[in-house]
Every structure is written in C-alpha cells, then in structure tokens.
Amino acid sequence: MEKQKIVLVGNGMAGIRAVEEILKLSPDQFDITVFGSEPYPNYDRIQLSKVLQGDTEIADITLNTWEWYEENNILLYPGETVTAIDTEKQIVSTDKERHVPYDKLIMATGSVPFMLPLPGADKEGVTAFRDIKDCEEMIKSSQKYKKAVVIGGGLLGLEAARGLLNLGMEVDVVHLADFLMERQLDRTAGKMLQKELEDQGMNFLLEKQSSEIIGGDRVEGLRFNDGEEVEADLIVMAVGIKPNVSLAKESGIPVNRGIVVDDHLETEIPNVFAVGECAEHKEMVYGLVAPLYQQGKEMAKRICKVDGEGYHGSVLSTQLKVSGVDVFSTGKINEDEETKSVKVFDDWRGIYQKVLVDDGKITGAVLFGDTKDGNRLLTLINKGASIEEYLDQDKKEEAGIDLIASMDAEEIVCGCNGVTKGSIVEAIGEQGLTTVEQVKGCTNASRSCGGCKPLVSDLLEYTLGDEYDQNQKESICACTSLSKDEVIEEIKAKGLSHIREVMNVLGWSTEEGCSKCKPALNYYLGMLNPTEYKDEKESRYVNERLHANIQNDGTYSVVPRMYGGVTNAEDLRKIADVAEKYEVKLIKVTGGQRLDLLGVQKEDLPSIWEELDMPSGSAYAKGLRTVKTCVGADFCRFGTQDSIGLGVQMEKKFEGLNTPHKVKMSVSACPRNCAEGSVKDVGVVGLDGEFEIYVGGNGGTHMRQAELLSKVKTEEEVLDTTAAFLQYYRESANYLERTSAWVERVGLAHVQEVLSNKKTFIELNQRMNEALSVVQAQDPWKEAIEDETLLRDLYKNVKVAAGSN
Numbered sequence: 001m002e003k004q005k006i007v008l009v010g011n012g013m014a015g016i017r018a019v020e021e022i023l024k025l026s027p028d029q030f031d032i033t034v035f036g037s038e039p040y041p042n043y044d045r046i047q048l049s050k051v052l053q054g055d056t057e058i059a060d061i062t063l064n065t066w067e068w069y070e071e072n073n074i075l076l077y078p079g080e081t082v083t084a085i086d087t088e089k090q091i092v093s094t095d096k097e098r099h100v101p102y103d104k105l106i107m108a109t110g111s112v113p114f115m116l117p118l119p120g121a122d123k124e125g126v127t128a129f130r131d132i133k134d135c136e137e138m139i140k141s142s143q144k145y146k147k148a149v150v151i152g153g154g155l156l157g158l159e160a161a162r163g164l165l166n167l168g169m170e171v172d173v174v175h176l177a178d179f180l181m182e183r184q185l186d187r188t189a190g191k192m193l194q195k196e197l198e199d200q201g202m203n204f205l206l207e208k209q210s211s212e213i214i215g216g217d218r219v220e221g222l223r224f225n226d227g228e229e230v231e232a233d234l235i236v237m238a239v240g241i242k243p244n245v246s247l248a249k250e251s252g253i254p255v256n257r258g259i260v261v262d263d264h265l266e267t268e269i270p271n272v273f274a275v276g277e278c279a280e281h282k283e284m285v286y287g288l289v290a291p292l293y294q295q296g297k298e299m300a301k302r303i304c305k306v307d308g309e310g311y312h313g314s315v316l317s318t319q320l321k322v323s324g325v326d327v328f329s330t331g332k333i334n335e336d337e338e339t340k341s342v343k344v345f346d347d348w349r350g351i352y353q354k355v356l357v358d359d360g361k362i363t364g365a366v367l368f369g370d371t372k373d374g375n376r377l378l379t380l381i382n383k384g385a386s387i388e389e390y391l392d393q394d395k396k397e398e399a400g401i402d403l404i405a406s407m408d409a410e411e412i413v414c415g416c417n418g419v420t421k422g423s424i425v426e427a428i429g430e431q432g433l434t435t436v437e438q439v440k441g442c443t444n445a446s447r448s449c450g451g452c453k454p455l456v457s458d459l460l461e462y463t464l465g466d467e468y469d470q471n472q473k474e475s476i477c478a479c480t481s482l483s484k485d486e487v488i489e490e491i492k493a494k495g496l497s498h499i500r501e502v503m504n505v506l507g508w509s510t511e512e513g514c515s516k517c518k519p520a521l522n523y524y525l526g527m528l529n530p531t532e533y534k535d536e537k538e539s540r541y542v543n544e545r546l547h548a549n550i551q552n553d554g555t556y557s558v559v560p561r562m563y564g565g566v567t568n569a570e571d572l573r574k575i576a577d578v579a580e581k582y583e584v585k586l587i588k589v590t591g592g593q594r595l596d597l598l599g600v601q602k603e604d605l606p607s608i609w610e611e612l613d614m615p616s617g618s619a620y621a622k623g624l625r626t627v628k629t630c631v632g633a634d635f636c637r638f639g640t641q642d643s644i645g646l647g648v649q650m651e652k653k654f655e656g657l658n659t660p661h662k663v664k665m666s667v668s669a670c671p672r673n674c675a676e677g678s679v680k681d682v683g684v685v686g687l688d689g690e691f692e693i694y695v696g697g698n699g700g701t702h703m704r705q706a707e708l709l710s711k712v713k714t715e716e717e718v719l720d721t722t723a724a725f726l727q728y729y730r731e732s733a734n735y736l737e738r739t740s741a742w743v744e745r746v747g748l749a750h751v752q753e754v755l756s757n758k759k760t761f762i763e764l765n766q767r768m769n770e771a772l773s774v775v776q777a778q779d780p781w782k783e784a785i786e787d788e789t790l791l792r793d794l795y796k797n798v799k800v801a802a803g804s805n
C-alpha cells in the first residue's frame with residue numbers, strides 16, 4: 001500500500017514532537033516531509049536562555065540530530081519557508097519554488113515575538129529573543145557594548161536579563177506593570193522576585209511606557225512617555241508573543257488569534273491540522289511546551305487512527321530559569337470572592353507559598369523561595385484534589401518521609417513532558433535504566449527545560465538504591481567513556497601514577513588527551529597521592545603555569561598574598577616601588593581585599609616577584625584564593641570574635657592547597673557579615689561564644705547563597721571543620737566544580753552526614769594535613785625564580801632583576 005504523505009510546516013519543538021508521537025504509533029505508515037525556516041535541525045528553544053546565561057552551548061541544544069531525520073526517512077528542508085498552501089489541491093509551495101503534495105498537513109509555525117512599534121525600532125541593536133540568531137546577536141553585542149535594556153519583565157525578559165548580566169553587561173529591565181511577572185505571580189511574589197534579582201545586579205524601571213528608541217544607525221537609548229530616558233547599546237524586546245498565523249490566514253485556514261482547532265487538533269479544512277503555539281483550542285493559545293506536547297500526542301492518535309480521548313486544555317505551570325531564584329506558579333494565581341488561600345510567608349528565609357482553594361479544591365499556587373511542592377500541586381490540581389490531600393502530604397514530610405518516597409505514582413516529575421513518577425519507576429524497572437540520560441531517552445523526562453533533572457536523579461537513587469551512581473555516565477571528557485569516579489577507582493586499584501600512564505592503561509581514545517582531561521587527571525593524581533605525585537605543570541591551564549592571570553591586552557596581573565586582607569607599611573612600600581619601577585598600569589583593590597598590580601609584561605613577572613619578596617596570592621589558582629575578614633572585635637563595636645586573627649590563621653593553613661576549583665573564604669565577627677560569608681565557599685560568622693560555618697556560596701555567575709554547615713565553639717573547631725569540608729570537597733567533587741555546584745549536587749545534608757561521623761572527620765583532617773605538608777613547603781613564585789629552566793621556558797627574554805645574578 002502506498003504510504004500517506006505528511007507535510008509538516010515548522011521544524012520546531014511542537015511539530016517535531018508530534019512527528020515523534022506519530023512514528024511511535026505508526027512507524028511505517030507515512031512519508032514525512034518537514035519544512036523549517038530556520039537552518040538547523042529541531043533544537044530546544046527553551047535552552048536558549050541557558051545558552052545566553054553561559055550554562056550550555058548552541059551545539060548542545062539540538063533535540064533531533066540530522067541523522068535522526070535520515071534514520072526515520074524524514075525529508076527535511078531546513079532554511080526553507082512554506083509561502084503558500086493550496087488546500088483544495090493539497091499542495092504546499094515554498095520560497096525555493098518547491099511544490100509538495102500532502103495527504104495530511106500539520107501547521108506548526110509557532111509564534112513570532114511581539115515587537116513594540118516604537119519610532120526607531122528598526123535601529124541596529126534592537127532585537128527580540130526567540131531563536132539562535134537573536135541569541136548570537138546578543139552575545140556578539142555584549143562583547144562590544146556595555147549597556148543593555150530589556151523591555152518586558154516577564155519570563156523571557158528576566159531570563160534574557162540574567163543572561164546579559166552574565167555576559168558582563170549592565171542591565172535595566174523596563175516593565176509596564178508595578179511588579180514583575182504579573183501574568184504568573186501575585187504582587188507579593190513579584191516584589192520578592194524583584195528584590196532577589198536586584199541583589200543579583202539587575203536594575204528595574206517599573207510602570208514605564210516606552211515611547212521612542214533613540215540613536216543614530218545604532219540604538220543609543222530608550223525614551224519613555226514621561227519624558228525620561230535611559231542609555232542603551234542593546235535593546236531586547238520581550239513583551240510577549242503572537243501566534244504565527246499569516247500563512248494559514250492567506251491560505252484560507254480559519255484563524256482567530258491562532259489557527260482554530262478542535263479536540264483532535266484538526267482545523268475546519270479537511271486534512272489540515274495545527275499544533276503548538278500557532279494553534280488555538282477553545283479560545284486558548286499556549287506558550288509553554290507542556291500543553292503543546294499534550295496536543296501533539298492527541299493529534300498523532302487522530303492521524304494514526306488510534307482512539308484517544310482528545311485534547312481538553314491544560315493547566316499551566318511555569319518556573320523561571322534564573323539560577324539562585326526559585327519561582328513557580330500554576331493555575332489560578334489571584335484570589336477572588338470565591339477563593340480562599342493557604343499561605344506561608346517566611347520573610348527571614350525568603351519563602352512565600354500560596355495555595356488557592358475554590359470549593360475545597362486546589363485551583364492554583366504561587367511559590368517563591370521553596371518550589372519543591374510545585375509539581376505535586378500541579379498534579380493535585382489536574383486530578384481535582386482537595387486541599388486536605390495537600391496538607392496531609394505535608395504531614396508525611398514533617399514525619400520524615402522524604403519527598404520522593406511520599407510522591408504518589410501519578411504525580412508529575414517532569415512538568416514539560418507530563419511524565420509521572422510511576423512511569424519513570426516502571427521504565428527504570430522494566431528497561432534496566434541507570435542514568436538520567438537513559439531515563440530522558442526512554443520517557444522524555446528532563447528533555448526540555450531540564451528543571452526536573454535533580455528529581456529524576458533522586459528517583460533513580462530511590463529506585464536503585466546503592467546501585468545508583470549519580471556520576472556514572474558523565475565521562476570526564478570525550479577521550480574516554482569513564483566517569484571521574486571510575487577513573488579515580490582505576491587509579492587507586494592499579495596504582496597509576498602519572499597522566500600518560502592513566503591514558504594508556506585506561507584506553508584513552510587520544511594519545512595526548514585534551515584540555516579537559518589533562519588538568520583534571522593532574523588534579524586527581526595529586527589529590528590521591530599528595531606526597532609522591534610530581535605535579536605535571538605542562539598539563540595545567542596557562543594562568544596556573546605562569547602563576548599570573550593573563551589580561552585582555554596580553555599583559556599579566558600580580559597579586560601578592562596579604563593574609564586576611566591585612567597589610568603593613570613595609571609591604572605597601574615594596575608594592576609602590578615595584579609598581580613605579582615596572583610602570584604598572586593600575587593598582588586595584590580587589591573584592592577579596594588584595595592589591596592587584598595590573599598591566600605587567602610577562603618578562604617582568606619574575607623580577608617583580610623577586611623584588612616584592614612576598615608570597616604569591618594565588619589569584620590564578622584552582623586553590624585557596626583569599627580569606628576576606630571584617631575588622632572584628634578589636635575595632636568594631638559589634639564584633640564578638642577576632643575575625644582578622646582567625647582569617648589569617650585560615651589563610652596560612654590552607655594557602656597553596658590544590659582544590660577542584662578556586663576557593664574563597666571569609667570571616668566576619670558578627671551576623672552583619674561584612675566579609676560577605678553568604679557568597680563564599682566557606683564563610684565563617686562569629687557570634688557570642690560560637691561560630692557559624694556557611695558553605696557552598698557563590699557571588700559570581702551562578703549566584704548561590706551559602707548554607708549553614710555547622711555551629712562550633714572554638715577557633716580550632718572552625719579550622720578542623722573547614723579542613724574536613726575542604727578535604728571532602730577535594731575528594732568527591734568533579735574537577736572544575738565549585739563548592740556551590742558540588743553542595744547543590746550532593747546536598748548539604750549529605751555533607752553534614754559525612755562530617756558528623758567522628759572517624760571520617762578525623763581521617764579527612766589527616767589527609768588534609770598530608771596534602772598541606774607538601775604544598776606549604778613550596779611557594780610558586782620563589783620556585784619559578786629559582787628554576788633556570790622554568791625561567792627560560794616560561795618567561796622568555798627574562799630581564800634579570802636588580803640585585804639578582
């Protein structure tokens with residue numbers, strides 16, 4: 001029998017998912033042709049936010065590879081736009097003069113971003129944020145320009161703004177309403193979100209109506225209708241989207257806001273279907289993937305003549321993809337006369353939870369700060385559950401039954417793809433799945449926004465118990481399929497002692513390794529065998545090899561160590577002399593309370609180090625950078641402890657230590673926390689008669705507030721606890737994983753449990769002392785000055801410092 005011809009217009013997320021559903025039901029029944037205006041295979045549009053924020057790359061967001069189309073006999077025309085449809089003859093025509101007949105036509109043309117029709121909107125530097133091209137344009141602009149304005153404080157605008165901040169731009173967000181995300185949040189949550197994002201560095205201009213984009217060929221600013229102006233080198237419009245229906249309209253397919261479809265996603269025109277953001281079902285148009293994927297499933301059933309209950313609309317849920325901020329909303333968000341609500345507001349911890357109840361049934365929720373109940377609430381709304389059922393679940397958790405164990409089988413784990421706990425557990429059991437990637441491949445869970453990955457991982461652990469190894473399939477680089485833990489086990493078991501040996505014995509696919517595995521292996525080998533292993537300097541990154549940070553103009557920076565951020569007249573004099581003699585371009589006080597000499601020529605580095613005669617500040621190292629301290633009890637009237645003294649002790653103890661990534665610490669002498677312990681890898685806060693030790697904080701790209709690890713009484717306990725924490729981090733984190741990511745991954749409770757075991761605690765301290773005994777005998781700057789070969793090889797044309805021979 002001749003195959004039926006399906007033509008899909010739109011190679012995006014909804015259209016291709018619908019094709020996948022069709023292939024699942026009837027793999028051989030259709031010849032499928034796909035047209036896509038964009039020149040790529042189907043990619044995860046959602047992840048563009050993560051690309052802009054620097055968490056992933058465009059190369060990694062492909063959902064269906066070119067090979068997938070080939071393997072499934074799908075004829076894809078990328079970069080080709082359908083321009084006309086003859087619905088009587090059932091033929092589509094394209095901008096490349098191609099004419100293709102169909103038996104079934106699927107319209108999946110998505111949306112177009114709404115662009116405010118402002119005077120000047122056509123200037124260079126004004127963009128939407130919808131596709132790869134827009135994303136690339138923003139990244140390019142950030143390399144040249146400083147000042148960005150995002151119009152629209154909705155999901156897209158805020159994710160764009162976070163990305164632009166990460167790219168080093170200053171960002172103003174202009175918003176029409178008086179609080180953010182007013183379509184998804186209530187005022188309380190919107191205001192809390194604003195505060196959180198302001199703390200991250202975003203600036204908000206609320207209740208502002210834009211009136212004109214100003215500038216020459218390129219944008220220079222934005223004017224508002226109250227006459228005020230802001231500067232801008234880049235303007236991103238994120239003010240909503242509208243269904244892309246022009247082709248349907250011109251082809252006589254009934255269109256309202258979107259292409260009008262019934263419960264089976266069929267239009268009134270025979271054999272023409274519509275799915276995704278371009279479709280309008282019961283007067284609703286959706287802009288999130290969960291409903292679009294549900295639509296695709298039902299449409300596939302109809303096309304494949306499989307009975308189905310049809311599509312009956314979706315309850316929406318959204319989550320903002322900005323790290324350090326947990327916001328979730330679903331269903332109804334605002335109270336009305338009929339609605340009651342259950343609210344929790346914890347101003348201290350920044351948590352707000354509101355669950356809306358109509359006639360005893362849950363109808364919506366807004367969560368801020370703690371969103372772990374989000375999917376559960378969505379499930380309960382979908383099944384029309386009563387508020388008692390939700391509150392009962394809470395009691396289970398209070399009784400110590402953890403989230404995963406207390407979830408019902410029908411509870412949704414992956415909101416985007418509508419995958420339940422039951423179906424994941426079943427797939428794990430029946431198909432022997434052991435990794436998040438495998439669960440993704442089998443069930444689609446975590447395949448879209450990726451927000452459910454930690455939950456999927458927990459579910460694997462819950463189902464497989466000890467057999468589950470969270471890291472197992474994450475190979476350390478493309479040269480090997482072995483994970484970090486497997487490599488470490490092999491190094492230990494086989495007694496491997498240098499990088500080449502590891503590569504040979506463990507069957508590396510490349511002879512030389514790569515820039516990812518070489519420094520990682522060097523670190524793991526040194527960590528496992530600190531006294532015997534000889535550091536292979538050539539495998540380190542350039543800054544570490546040169547003991548200085550290279551700057552954007554090819555010069556270097558020199559940061560001498562100043563324990564605890566304390567200096568004296570003699571050191572300052574030496575720094576001033578060196579700065580003058582070597583014409584240092586800039587002396588800058590760093591965020592870690594050090595003096596940074598910037599603009600140093602490479603060949604001057606050894607002489608400067610020699611003349612400074614101070615230890616290296618390790619500002620380039622994957623190791624302890626600085627311990628920042630507040631002035632403390634000696635001078636500050638609020639001080640309860642000697643923060644400077646303790647900070648100096650900590651810096652002296654851990655200086656030179658190699659760690660998976662840089663480590664920053666601080667000590668404050670009271671909860672005012674002037675040394676900013678909440679954004680440090682280890683932040684100590686002195687109280688009256690005790691200390692709090694916070695860990696896993698990060699004030700950089702991936703903002704994370706440090707969590708309280710423990711409270712101790714003495715300085716000695718602070719030093720020992722820090723040592724145990726750092727040693728456990730050294731031993732179990734992946735190379736290049738900051739404590740913030742590591743604590744997030746393994747969980748603070750796990751770290752606390754490990755450290756609470758007295759024997760383990762002592763052993764960690766012993767291994768730390770062993771590692772420190774080696775590094776403290778070395779000072780990288782002195783070592784470099786004293787080693788002729790190093791001097792010649794690394795700092796060619798070295799000038800001999802005055803007084804040296």
Ligand SMILES: Cc1cc2nc3c(=O)[nH]c(=O)nc-3n(C[C@H](O)[C@H](O)[C@H](O)COP(=O)(O)OP(=O)(O)OC[C@H]3O[C@@H](n4cnc5c(N)ncnc54)[C@H](O)[C@@H]3O)c2cc1C
Pocket residue numbers: 009010011012013014015035036037038045046047048049080081082083108109110111129130131156244247275276277278286287288289290292319321416449
């Ligand atoms: C930055 C960003 C972040 C997002 N984050 C989330 C999120 O966290 N969670 C979530 O659920 N959703 C998110 N979304 C929304 C989600 O990406 C969309 O809902 C989804 O991509 C819509 O799928 P679609 O297939 O309907 O449309 P699209 O993905 O837009 O695909 C339509 C495709 O059709 C092509 N096309 C249009 N007309 C023609 C024609 N005539 N001929 C050929 N090709 C044509 C278009 O070029 C496009 O490639 C995000 C969107 C963006 C932009």
Ligand SMILES: NC(=O)c1ccc[n+]([C@@H]2O[C@H](COP(=O)([O-])OP(=O)(O)OC[C@H]3O[C@@H](n4cnc5c(N)ncnc54)[C@H](O)[C@@H]3O)[C@@H](O)[C@H]2O)c1
Pocket residue numbers: 116151152153154155156157159174175176177180181182183208209210238239240241286287288318319320321
């Ligand atoms: N995490 C997520 O789920 C996520 C992330 C990004 C995008 N998306 C989806 O992408 C689509 C587009 O997102 P969006 O944020 O642009 O749409 P949106 O409609 O959710 O938000 C647009 C915002 O812009 C504001 N606005 C409108 N006109 C304005 C003006 N003239 N000046 C200032 N502000 C103005 C509105 O008040 C609104 O809050 C949506 O469907 C959204 O759901 C989802």
Ligand code: SF4
Pocket residue numbers: 630631632633636637638639640643668669670671672673674675
């Ligand atoms: S943290 Fe407390 S003790 Fe230290 S400087 Fe600030 S206010 Fe003073």
Ligand code: FES
Pocket residue numbers: 413414415416417445446447448449450451452453
């Ligand atoms: S919740 Fe988005 S991929 Fe699972």
